[in-house]
Amino acid sequence: MQRVSFVLKVREERLDDYIARHERVWPDMLDALRGTGWTNYTLFIRPDGMLIGYFETEDLQAALDGMSSTEVNARWQAEMAPFFESLDGKRPDEAFVPLTEVFHLD
């Protein structure tokens, strides 16, 4: 099992809408995440818009590639892109860089 964390930055002025959108993530988006191995997936927000993602997966590359290949992910990421800063033209799911795990206790 791989533990993965990433950081993105939500535009502060769009934060309330970002949070509201995540209270009603599309069911087919949730199904796609489940079907491609994303488990125990949580997003956390700091008031300034810093977004922390954490999830667990058997194979990170397979989870990323699996989601990338779904049609619903392309639609979701296109809707989410305007909420973020500093994507450099990438989709949100392409812009994130996994952080390095330095400690774990079960």
Add this chain to the structure above:
Amino acid sequence: MQRVSFVLKVREERLDDYIARHERVWPDMLDALRGTGWTNYTLFIRPDGMLIGYFETEDLQAALDGMSSTEVNARWQAEMAPFFESLDGKRPDEAFVPLTEVFHLD
């Protein structure tokens, strides 16, 4: 079960040493974490020193208070404090602010 994430900033020039210290966390510190309800606890580092913590616990306040009451935690936090920026005179475990969960998928 509560899922908790927090962010701290390790001094970039101390990062290698911080990582090395976390490869050999004291066994009594690990026992104290386990004994006060810290589970599935992971620390992640970004190359600039941003530190992300994630853990799961039945009761966050009890986990924090439990660790605070241990002698080993006082020793550990005193050793870790110089590695961090912006603690404002607090111990690292007092300086962290839990982030707000905005999405979860099991």
